[in-house]
Structure formats: C-alpha cells, structure tokens
Amino acid sequence: MKMKRVLPVPLIVIAVLCASALFGLISGSASAQGPAETYAIRNARIVTVTGPIIENGTVVIANGRISAVGAGVPVPSGAKIIDAKGLSVYPGMIDADTEIGLTEIGSVAGSVDTNEIGDNNANIHVDVAIRPDSSHIAVTRVNGITTAVSAPRGGLIAGQSAILNLDGWTPREMIVKSPAAMHVNWPGGGGGRGEFGGFGQQRSVAELRREQDRQIENLKKILHDAAAYGDAKDARAKDPALPKQDVDLKLEALIPVVRGQMPVVINVSMERDIRAVIAFASEMKLKVIISGGIEAYKVADQLKARNIPVIVGPVLRMPAREDDPYDAAFTNAGLLSKAGVKIAFQTNDSAYSRNLPYHAGMAAAFGLPKDEALKAVTIYPAEIFGIADRVGSVEQGKIANLIVTDGDPLEIRTQIKHVFIAGRDIPLTSRHTELYEKYKARP
Amino acid sequence: MEGMMKKINVIFSLLLTVSMIASVFGQTRKETKLAAGASSVAAAAAPVETLIKNATIMTASHGTINNGSILIRNGKIAEIGPNLKPRDANARIIDATGKYVTPGIIDCHSHTGVDGNVNEGSLSVTSMVRIRDVIDPYSTSIYRELAGGTTTANVLHGSANSIGGQNAVLKWKIGKPVDEWFVPDAPPGIKFALGENPKRSNNQGLPPATARRYPATRMGVEETIREAFIKAKDYMREWQEYDAKKATDKHAIPPRRDLMLDALVEILQGKRFVHSHSYRDDEILMLLNLSDELGFHVQTLQHVLEGYKVAKEMAAHKTGGSTFSDWWAYKLEAYDAIPYNAALMASRGVIVSMNSDSDELARRLYLEAAKAMKYGGVAEQDALRMVTLNPAIQLGIDKHVGSIDVGKDADLVIFSQHPFSVYTVPEMTMIEGEIYFDRNEDLKQREALKREKAELIKRERDQRGGARPPRNERPDEPQPRPNESPRPNGTEPQR
Numbered sequence: 001m002k003m004k005r006v007l008p009v010p011l012i013v014i015a016v017l018c019a020s021a022l023f024g025l026i027s028g029s030a031s032a033q034g035p036a037e038t039y040a041i042r043n044a045r046i047v048t049v050t051g052p053i054i055e056n057g058t059v060v061i062a063n064g065r066i067s068a069v070g071a072g073v074p075v076p077s078g079a080k081i082i083d084a085k086g087l088s089v090y091p092g093m094i095d096a097d098t099e100i101g102l103t104e105i106g107s108v109a110g111s112v113d114t115n116e117i118g119d120n121n122a123n124i125h126v127d128v129a130i131r132p133d134s135s136h137i138a139v140t141r142v143n144g145i146t147t148a149v150s151a152p153r154g155g156l157i158a159g160q161s162a163i164l165n166l167d168g169w170t171p172r173e174m175i176v177k178s179p180a181a182m183h184v185n186w187p188g189g190g191g192g193r194g195e196f197g198g199f200g201q202q203r204s205v206a207e208l209r210r211e212q213d214r215q216i217e218n219l220k221k222i223l224h225d226a227a228a229y230g231d232a233k234d235a236r237a238k239d240p241a242l243p244k245q246d247v248d249l250k251l252e253a254l255i256p257v258v259r260g261q262m263p264v265v266i267n268v269s270m271e272r273d274i275r276a277v278i279a280f281a282s283e284m285k286l287k288v289i290i291s292g293g294i295e296a297y298k299v300a301d302q303l304k305a306r307n308i309p310v311i312v313g314p315v316l317r318m319p320a321r322e323d324d325p326y327d328a329a330f331t332n333a334g335l336l337s338k339a340g341v342k343i344a345f346q347t348n349d350s351a352y353s354r355n356l357p358y359h360a361g362m363a364a365a366f367g368l369p370k371d372e373a374l375k376a377v378t379i380y381p382a383e384i385f386g387i388a389d390r391v392g393s394v395e396q397g398k399i400a401n402l403i404v405t406d407g408d409p410l411e412i413r414t415q416i417k418h419v420f421i422a423g424r425d426i427p428l429t430s431r432h433t434e435l436y437e438k439y440k441a442r443p
Numbered sequence: 444m445e446g447m448m449k450k451i452n453v454i455f456s457l458l459l460t461v462s463m464i465a466s467v468f469g470q471t472r473k474e475t476k477l478a479a480g481a482s483s484v485a486a487a488a489a490p491v492e493t494l495i496k497n498a499t500i501m502t503a504s505h506g507t508i509n510n511g512s513i514l515i516r517n518g519k520i521a522e523i524g525p526n527l528k529p530r531d532a533n534a535r536i537i538d539a540t541g542k543y544v545t546p547g548i549i550d551c552h553s554h555t556g557v558d559g560n561v562n563e564g565s566l567s568v569t570s571m572v573r574i575r576d577v578i579d580p581y582s583t584s585i586y587r588e589l590a591g592g593t594t595t596a597n598v599l600h601g602s603a604n605s606i607g608g609q610n611a612v613l614k615w616k617i618g619k620p621v622d623e624w625f626v627p628d629a630p631p632g633i634k635f636a637l638g639e640n641p642k643r644s645n646n647q648g649l650p651p652a653t654a655r656r657y658p659a660t661r662m663g664v665e666e667t668i669r670e671a672f673i674k675a676k677d678y679m680r681e682w683q684e685y686d687a688k689k690a691t692d693k694h695a696i697p698p699r700r701d702l703m704l705d706a707l708v709e710i711l712q713g714k715r716f717v718h719s720h721s722y723r724d725d726e727i728l729m730l731l732n733l734s735d736e737l738g739f740h741v742q743t744l745q746h747v748l749e750g751y752k753v754a755k756e757m758a759a760h761k762t763g764g765s766t767f768s769d770w771w772a773y774k775l776e777a778y779d780a781i782p783y784n785a786a787l788m789a790s791r792g793v794i795v796s797m798n799s800d801s802d803e804l805a806r807r808l809y810l811e812a813a814k815a816m817k818y819g820g821v822a823e824q825d826a827l828r829m830v831t832l833n834p835a836i837q838l839g840i841d842k843h844v845g846s847i848d849v850g851k852d853a854d855l856v857i858f859s860q861h862p863f864s865v866y867t868v869p870e871m872t873m874i875e876g877e878i879y880f881d882r883n884e885d886l887k888q889r890e891a892l893k894r895e896k897a898e899l900i901k902r903e904r905d906q907r908g909g910a911r912p913p914r915n916e917r918p919d920e921p922q923p924r925p926n927e928s929p930r931p932n933g934t935e936p937q938r
Contacts, residue, residue, distance in 0.1 A: 107645045107774035136772065318587070318803045323896065325889055326587040326806075351772035358810065361865030370866070411865050412813040432771075436783040436819070439751050440790075 036064040036423035040075040041404060044084035049091055049378050050393040059089055061400040064423030069396055080425075082404065087417055090374075090409050091393050092146025092401035095356045096311040096381040097265070097291050097346035100137060100148045101130035101164065101171070106351075115154030119215075120222055122253040124159035126150050127178040130171040136350045138430035141166040143354040144409045144416045146401040147176060147391055149346075149381070151183045151265065156219055158183040160253070161265070163385055165401065167421040176399070177387050181289065182257045186268035186277055187215035216276070223284055226254035263287045263385070265311070269320060271295040278302055289384055291346065294320045297332045300339035309342040309384045312376075314349070315359035327366050333376065334367030343372075344381035361410040373410060399423075492516050492529040493876055495855070498539035501862070503546050503831040504846035506824060513544065515853040518875035523849060537857070537871070545827060545862050546846050547594030547854030547874065548808045551765040551834035552718075552745050552798035555596060555805060556582040562601030563608060567641060567658060568671045570633060570706035572608035574598050580621045584802035589615050589880040591806030592856035592869040595626065597798075597838055599745070600634040602720040605641045605658065605667040607634035609706060610718060612838050614854070614874050630839040632742065633706060635719035637664055637726035639776050665729050672737045675707035682708075716742035716839065718765075722776035724752040731760050743837045745798070747788075748780035754791035763794040763837040768814040785829060786819020796834035809856075813863035826863070 039061040046054040046069060060068040060076060068074075075081065104111035113129045130150060140148070151161035162178035164171075188208060203211075229251040236242045256262035264286050268277050274296055281288040290296060291311040296303060303310060312333045319328035336343050345360045347353045356377055364373035382392030390399050403409060404418035419426040493515040500508040500523065512527040513520060529536070554561045558579035563569040578598070588596075594615060600608030612629035639645055641664050643656060658664045681698040688695040709715035717734075721727050721744045731753075734741050743763040744750060748771070750757060750764045757764060766788070771780035789795045797812055799805035812830045815821040821829075828845075835845025843852050853876040860867040872880040 105772055105775055105778055107639075316803070316807070318584075322583050323892075326590045326885070352769075355769070358865055362807075365866045365868050412810060413816050413863055415817070432781040432783065435779060435781050436751075436787065439787060440783075442752075442755070 036061070036400075037425075038062045038076055038079040039082060039420070039423070039425065040079040041082045041084050041089055041402075041418075042075065044404065045088040046394055047088055047090045047374070048394040049375060050395060059394060059402065061402070061420060061423045064400055066394065066396055066398050066400050066402070069394055082418060084404055084417075087404050087406055088408075089394060090144070090403050090405060091378045091391070092141075092403055092419070092421065093144050093356055093377040093409065094344070094381040094392065095140075095145050095148040095347055095353045095377075096344040096384065097313070097348050098148045098150055098353050099153065099348075099350040100140065100150045100166070100353055101132070101134050101174075101350075102126060102150060102152070103350050104131070104134055104136070114152060116152060116159065117154065119156040119218065120250045121152065121155045121159040122157045122182060122222075122226075122251075122257075123249040124152055125162065125179050126152055126160065127162045127171050127175055130162070130164065130174065132168055132170060132174060134350075135431035136353065137166050139351070139432055140353040141419055141421065141426060142416060142428045142430050142433070143357070144403040144405065144419065145353055145356050146403070146419065146421050148353060149180055149385065151181075153183075153185075156185060156187065156215060157222065157250075157254075158185060163387060165399070165421050167424060167426055176391060177385065179262065180385055181263040181265045182254070183291075184219070184264055184266045186266050186273055187219070188212035188273070216280070220280075220284070222251075223254060223258050223286075226251045227258040230255040230258065257286065258284065260285055260287050263289050265289045265291045267291045269294045271298040274299045275302070278306060278308065281308065282306070292348070293336075294329060294332060296341070297335035297339075300336050300341055303336070304340045307342075309344065309380075310336055311344045311346045311381070311384070312336065312363070313346040313359050315345065315362050316355070330362050330366035333360075333363035333373075334369075337368050337372050337376075342380055342384060343376050344384050345373075345376050357410040358412060361412075364410065370408075370410075377410075492521075492531040492534035493537065493853070493873075494527060494529045494534055495537045495539050495544060495857070496527070498542055498544045498857070499861075500847055501543060501545045501824070501827055502847040503824065503827050504848050513847065513853075513855070515873075515876040518853055518877070520847060520849050520851050520853050523847060539857055542870065543858040543860065543862055543867075544847070545592070545809070545856050545858065546831040547844065547856055547872065548592045548830050549595040549597075549796075549834040549838070549845060550588075550593050550799050550805045550808060550830075551597045551743065551796045551837055552800045553596035553598050553802075553805060554601070554800070555584045555588060555802050556580065556598060558582075560601070561599075562603035564601070564603035567604045567656065567664075567667050568606040568703060569600070569604050569608050570606050570671075570704075571702035572600065573611075574600055574608055575611040575625060578611060578613070578621050578624070580617065580624070582802075584805070585615045585617055586880070588802065588805045589617070589872045590869060590882070590885070592809055592858070592862075592872050593799075593805050594854045594856075594872060594874050594879075595835075595840070595844055596805070597632070597718065597834070599632075599718060602634065602636035602640040603643070604634075604636060605664045606671055606707070607636055609633050609715075612840060615879065616874055616877075617879060626838075626840050626843065628840075630716050631709065631714070632716035632718050632838070633710065634745075635668070635717055635730070635741075637661070637719060637721045637730060638723060639774055640720065641667075645774060661726055661729070664726070665733060668730075668733060669737065671703075671707060672711070672739070675704045675711060676737075678704040679708045679711060710739045711737070713740060716740075718743045718745050720745045721750075722746055722748050722780075724749040727753050728756060731756055731762065734760070742839075743796075746800070748777055748784060750793070751781065751784045751787035752779075754788045754793050757788065758792040763796065763833070764788045765796040765798045765834065765837060767800070768797050768811040769818070782814060782818040785815045786821050789815075789821060789825065789829075790819075794833050794836055795829055796837055797829045798834070809858070809862040809867070809869070810865065816863065823863070 041059045046057045054071055057071045058073040099114050102113045116124050147165055149161050149163050152159035160179035161181050161183055163176040163180045164174040165176055168174035232245055236245055257264055266277050266288055268274050269292050289309050293310045296310045315329055317329050333343055347356050360373040360377045364370050379392035382388040391401050400420050400423040402420040403416055405414050405416050407414040496512040497510055500511040511525055514522040514527045556578045558577045563572045598611045610632040612626045613624040616624050642659055658667050685695055685697050719730055719741055741762045743765050745765050747764045747766050766784050769782040771777050785795045799808055808830045812826045815826040815829055832845035835841035844854050855873045856869055857871040858867045859870055870882045
C-alpha cells in the first residue's frame with residue numbers, strides 16, 4: 001500500500017514562500033542566454049593549452065563552437081568583435097570533482113541533495129537533481145570555471161556523476177556528459193567522505209580494520225553480482241526461453257562499470273588504501289580514477305605503471321599525518337606529475353569551486369610546473385573523463401568554453417573580463433556582484 | 444573495567460578542579476610572572492645583529508622599498524634603508540635578492556593551540572574561563588602556520604556562548620616556554636557571539652549537554668548579554684561603594700568576588716576588548732546599539748559577513764571588522780556573505796582585517812589578502828595591511844607589530860616572490876629577530892627525521908622481542924582518521 005503524506009495547503013504556500021525568499025530573492029543567474037551569436041576575439045594572446053601560445057591572434061566563435069583560431073584568421077561579417085588587446089584567451093577551467101548544483105546552504109538540509117541513503121546507490125544520477133538557478137553556478141563561472149564534474153557523495157557506491165557546463169536553462173542544457181562516471185567511497189579511506197567514526201563512536205583500530213575489510217568484500221560482492229547480472233541479461237537476450245530475470249536497477253547501473261566501459265572514480269586518501277584500490281582495480285578489471293589521493297605521491301610509480309589518473313585535491317588542506325612535512329598536501333601534485341601520472345585538480349566543493357585555480361597555483365608554487373598546473377584544470381580533466389574532443393583547450397571545433405583575462409588565471413589578482421560558455425558571452429554577475437552593487441550604492 | 448573508568452574519571456575531574464582553582468587564584472600572580480618572563484626574553488633574544496639586504500620591502504605602513512635593507516638589533520628593527528651595514532662583525536647577513544619581505548602575518552581570529560574543546564558550552568555566559576590557561580605549545584599547527592608566515596594570533600574561545608571566554612594574544616615562539624608567548628601588554632579581550640552559534644541551531648548530533656539551551660533566538664542572545672551586563676554594573680557599584688567606604692570604615696565588608704562579572708566590569712571600564720562573532724546585519728546592529736545602551740565598546744566584529752550592509756554604523760562606532768576573504772553558504776546566516784565585504788567595509792572607514800578561524804587557512808593568509816584586491820579593488824598596501832597592521836590595531840598591539848618600521852619588533856617574513864602571487868613560497872619567518880621557520884633548514888631536516896622515525900619504530904619493535912607492535916601503535920601505517928574537512932562543510936565547527 002502506498003502512503004501519501006498530504007501537507008495542508010497553507011503549509012505548502014508557506015513552504016514555497018520560504019523557499020523563494022531563500023533562493024529566489026536574487027537569482028544571480030539570469031544569464032542563460034538565447035541562441036549563440038558569432039564573436040571574434042581579436043588581438044589576443046591565445047593560450048591554447050594543447051598547442052603553442054599565439055601571441056597576437058583571433059578566436060572566432062560561431063554556433064556555440066570555436067570555428068577558427070590563429071594569427072591570420074579572418075573575421076566573419078556580422079561577428080561581434082571583442083578587442084582583447086593586452087588580454088589573454090584561455091580555455092574555461094574544469095573542476096574535476098564538485099557538488100555543484102546539488103547543494104545550496106551546507107547547514108540547511110532541505111537545500112542539500114548530495115548524500116543518498118544506503119550502501120549501493122549505483123542507480124542514482126545527479127543530472128535529475130541539478131538546480132540551474134543555484135547561486136553557486138554563477139559565482140563559480142565568473143571566476144573562469146566553465147565546466148564541473150558534479151558527483152553524488154553518499155554510501156559505498158555513491159552514484160553517477162555528470163559533467164556540466166555552468167550555464168543553461170535546464171540541467172539537460174548544461175550537460176556535457178551524463179553519466180560521466182560511477183563514484184565510489186573507498187571504505188575507511190575516502191577523501192573526507194565515507195569514513196567511520198563521529199560522535200560517540202570510539203572504536204579500536206582493529207575493529208575499524210575489520211569493518212573496512214567487510215565493506216571491501218561487500219563492494220566486491222556487489223560488482224561480482226553486477227557482472228553475473230549482466231551475463232544473465234545477455235544470455236536471455238539471446239535465448240528468450242531462459243527464465244525471466246528480476247530487474248535490479250542497482251546492478252543494471254553497474255554493468256558498464258564491471259565491463260570497463262564506465263570509469264569509476266574512487267575517493268581514497270591514504271597510501272595503504274590507494275595500494276588496495278590499485279590491486280582491487282586490477283582484480284576487478286575496472287577503469288579507475290583516483291579522487292582525493294592525498295598520499296598518492298607515495299604510490300606514484302604504481303599509478304603510472306597502471307595508467308591510473310589522480311584527481312588531486314583539495315590541495316589547500318592540511319597534510320594527512322601529524323609528522324608529514326608541512327607542505328605535503330601542496331607537493332603531492334608535483335610529485336605525481338614528475339612520475340608521469342596524469343593529474344587533474346578538484347575542489348571537492350560547490351561554494352568554493354571558484355577557488356579551483358588557487359589549488360592548482362599552490363601546487364605550482366610547490367613543484368608542479370606552471371604549464372602542467374594549467375593543463376590540470378583544462379585539458380587533463382577533459383582527457384580523464386573522455387571529453388577532450390569537446391572541451392579543455394582553444395582548438396577549432398571544440399565547444400566555445402573560453403575565458404578572456406588580464407593575466408594568468410591561476411593568479412588571484414587576475415581579473416576575468418569575459419566568460420564564454422557554449423559560445424554565449426556570459427554576464428559577469430552573480431549573487432555576490434549583485435549584493436555588492438546594491439550595498440555599494442547605500443547612501 | 445567500568446569501575447576503573449569511573450575512578451579515572453574521578454581523578455580527572457579532581458585534577459581539572461584543582462587546575463581550575465589554581466588558575467583562578469593564580470590569575471594575578473601569573474600576570475607578574477609573565478611580565479618578568481617577557482623582559483628576560485628580550486634580554487636573551489638575538490644578541491647578534493641581523494641584516495636582511497637587497498630585498499623588496501613591503502612595509503605595510505609607508506609603501507614598498509625596492510632593493511632595501513633591514514637591520515635588526517636586539518629583536519627590534521633598528522634601521523631601514525638602501526645600504527645598511529651592521530655594527531657587529533658577527534652579524535647574521537641574509538641576502539634577499541629577488542625576494543620580498545613583509546611584516547609577520549597576524550591572524551585576528553584563531554583557535555590554534557587550544558587544548559581540547561574551544562567552547563565551555565555549558566552556559567551562555569562564560570566570561571570567567573581563559574584561553575591562556577589551555578594553550579598547547581606542541582600543536583603541530585603552530586609550526587605549519589609559521590611556515591606560512593604567521594607570527595601572531597588572537598586565540599579565541601569558541602562561539603557557542605553569547606559571552607564566551609577570555610582570549611590570548613600571542614606569538615608563535617615555539618621552543619620557548621608558553622608564558623613567553625603572550626604579547627606582554629596586549630589589552631586583554633573576550634569573545635562574544637551572536638546568531639546561529641549561541642542559538643545552538645546547527646547542533647543536532649552534539650552531546651545533549653550542549654545541544655539545546657537558553658538562548659535559542661537572536662532575541663534571547665540580546666537579553667542574555669543585557670542581563671549579564673546589568674548584573675555586572677550592580678557588582679561594579681558594590682565594589683565602588685566598598686572601595687569608598689573602606690578608607691573610613693575598617694569593618695566594611697567587601698562584596699563577594701565573582702570572576703564571571705570581573706571580566707564584564709573590565710569591559711565596562713574599557714580595559715577589555717570585545718571581539719564579537721557575528722554574521723547578519725540585524726545582530727550586528729543589535730550589539731552596537733546594546734553597547735551604546737550599556738556603555739561599552741565593541742572593539743571588533745569577527746566574521747561579520749554582512750558587515751558590508753552596516754559598515755556606516757560600524758565606522759560610527761569605531762568598531763573594526765575581522766572577516767573571511769570569501770567564505771559563504773555553509774549556513775543560512777552565511778548566505779549573504781560576499782567576497783567584496785572587506786573592500787566595502789574599508790571604503791566606509793572601517794578598519795578591516797582578514798582572519799583564518801582555521802589552522803589550515805592561517806598558513807596562507809598572505810593569499811587571502813590578495814583577494815581584497817581581486818574583489819573590490821583594494822590598493823596593494825591596504826590589502827597587505829588587512830593581515831598585518833590592521834589586525835595589530837584591532838588587537839591594540841600596533842606599537843610593537845604589524846609593519847616594518849624602526850623600533851617595532853622584528854617580526855618578518857621573507858617570500859620567494861610577491862606575497863600576493865599564488866606561486867610565492869614563504870621561505871623564512873622571524874619573530875623578534877629570531878628565525879622560527881627556515882624552509883632550507885626544513886628541507887634539510889626531512890631525511891634525518893625520516894631516519895629518526897624509522898629508528899624509533901625499529902627500537903620499539905626490538906623491545907617487543909621482534910614481535911610487531913599492535914596495529915594502532917604502528918606509526919608507519921595509516922590510521923583511520925576522523926573526517927578532516929578543510930572547510931566548514933555543512934555546519935561550521937563550533938567556533
């Protein structure tokens with residue numbers, strides 16, 4: 001029997017009013033635009049990321065794509081011209097692990113949709129819960145981040161992420177790729193998530209280890225079940241005479257994972273756990289991406305040998321251990337890069353996704369070459385998630401996600417002059433600029 | 444087993460009581476001891492001169508000096524100029540060619556080194572408790588903050604209470620006795636808190652003792668503060684009457700000493716600075732108006748994320764704002780927070796500082812200052828002041844620290860590049876002319892520390908006759924850690 005809870009009408013009205021008072025007051029996102037126009041950004045220093053820097057060039061944007069890049073590129077008639085003398089063009093930055101669109105105010109449960117209940121949430125996918133009007137979206141993109149992986153967080157298997165362009169009237173308009181990956185919190189070793197403990201839970205290390213082993217076994221069993229489920233499904237497709245199979249949406253969702261078709265992002269921090277993840281990935285034949293990986297540098301050679309990329313971050317955090325060097329969290333990315341591991345950066349956040357470039361910048365201050373730091377917020381995340389044919393660099397044919405800046409976008413003092421997302425010239429306004437303008441004008 | 448735990452608990456609480464009594468009675472005595480300690484430090488510190496030469500000196504008070512030198516003598520800045528020579532033949536010479544020197548970074552809102560909980564959360568008025576009694580000099584964060592150029596901190600009680608505990612203004616002089624850390628003549632201060640935290644509105648899941656309690660509204664917070672001060676005024680009058688009477692009447696009976704009210708009387712007498720945690724414009728105005736009504740001064744508003752809405756009123760009250768560069772959205776009262784807050788408050792004449800409220804963020808406040816330039820176009824020196832001179836002014840210690848001026852303490856940071864560049868690395872941090880962090884030394888020591896650790900583990904194993912120590916005693920293996928979030932994800936830590 002289905003139970004329906006009916007709220008009295010006045011309550012619903014109040015709830016709606018409250019919600020609109022909360023979120024609707026200043027939208028800060030009246031920027032999803034109409035059809036894309038043709039633009040020519042001229043006299044710009046173009047940092048293509050994948051090719052050489054063009055010192056004085058033109059980028060032409062048409063139909064939402066980059067239609068031409070180069071020094072002697074003609075400007076199409078009717079194009080809106082942006083004179084970028086003294087300015088630089090970069091690809092829009094990509095934050096490789098966030099909660100953007102899923103959360104608004106951390107402490108207000110009603111505004112947070114990041115964590116589902118239960119161990120196995122393989123069948124949930126964030127694209128249905130993205131809020132295009134979230135004030136975080138505009139706040140993030142005006143600092144040059146045009147694209148973000150938005151991922152669910154709860155449980156052992158958290159669910160499926162989506163890669164979003166940070167502009168659009170509907171979630172579907174924002175999606176670059178969905179599902180992008182399956183997200184798993186490695187038991188007992190997550191990147192700040194999926195860990196044990198909390199108030200009143202004082203357990204011995206031995207107990208915690210047993211619990212961890214039990215959960216890893218559980219994960220293994222779920223994946224074996226998914227493989228068997230997939231095989232049975234294929235068998236019945238070939239032979240309808242076989243007995244009918246009960247539908248299990250969770251196992252169904254894992255079939256592409258166990259077949260190595262969908263990448264698995266595993267949140268894991270410590271050396272011991274990363275080693276376990278590497279072994280697990282080989283045994284289960286998974287296409288693994290490590291997220292967090294604060295101690296990944298200690299396992300860099302193995303990660304390189306197995307071509308496992310690491311989404312490093314947040315970089316701006318304390319070292320993992322009391323006796324680590326003070327800069328351990330800052331040097332991690334540089335050491336991984338030196339060992340040849342493919343890296344991208346993440347903020348693992350929503351409200352602070354705008355600070356993505358400073359995570360990369362801090363890694364560059366502590367050993368990562370500057371151009372690698374830039375790649376790790378542009379083309380590398382695109383490569384890791386299989387969307388490098390569409391975003392991550394200033395190249396002809398790619399989605400026109402571009403930023404025009406007065407300097408290095410990883411530097412705090414740099415100002416962003418234009419943000420293009422899918423060819424649209426996005427107004428540089430947000431909830432924050434609107435409140436700023438309002439109170440600047442207070443007599 | 445249970446019996447034993449009980450016994451341990453009893454012993455613990457006895458110890459706690461004893462130490463509380465000791466700290467209460469030791470209050471005056473300790474102060475004298477501290478003053479003596481401080482003078483002995485000054486005598487012992489940096490007997491030789493130090494010369495920093497060929498540096499780009501960002502003074503925070505009088506602009507940037509290119510290719511300049513700073514001569515340090517007896518822990519103080521003795522001279523600043525283009526081409527200085529030390530008097531002492533054995534002076535330490537630091538060639539800072541291509542590097543930048545700034546004043547030591549001052550964090551106007553810290554909880555670093557507080558041993559245990561930052562909140563005495565059982566009452567909403569706890570003006571008797573003192574942070575200075577619970578500083579843990581071995582906190583790892585302290586060295587890490589020095590490695591980020593932070594030399595001085597306003598270590599505050601948490602924000603669970605309308606009127607919290609007393610602060611400690613100190614320098615991170617690791618290796619010295621803690622009594623020598625406190626800035627000797629820093630005006631004492633106290634933490635107040637407004638809004639969601641003293642309301643205890645985000646505390647589901649906390650132990651019941653602190654989860655729910657009066658006040659539970661912003662109205663109740665105001666009444667809690669008003670009531671406490673009305674009591675304090677009565678108490679102050681009783682003492683004044685007694686003091687007037689005792690000269691002529693040797694049988695005059697003194698009022699009963701109340702340590703909670705003592706601290707509030709100091710506020711009323713202008714001897715103790717109020718540093719009030721706050722978020723929303725309404726609660727900020729409430730406190731400013733209440734301070735007018737009761738006759739006390741609010742020295743700083745901390746966090747003050749909606750300060751930009753009422754900056755005019757703050758400036759009129761000569762109340763400083765100590766804010767985050769760009770925190771927002773972690774709770775409802777932080778939803779109108781904007782990164783332009785610092786710039787807007789400053790433009791209305793408020794003295795503004797940028798603080799950390801976080802052991803991690805305290806390591807990179809120099810970059811937080813750069814955000815004031817990005818958001819709202821604050822000039823370079825004004826931005827630098829937000830983490831140096833301005834917090835010094837807010838804490839009443841600007842005659843000693845906060846800028847590179849002759850006669851001030853030689854608290855200095857040497858950066859590899861411009862301190863506002865994301866690519867910069869703090870290379871050396873000095874307090875009163877002594878080097879407390881040197882990146883080169885740090886890098887050199889790493890191999891030795893690794894060897895020492897391996898040796899200790901080996902010795903431990905050998906002592907156990909080759910048997911491996913129990914799992915939770917193997918320092919070479921990762922231990923499951925509690926969730927360490929670099930940001931207040933969800934609810935703000937109870938600060």
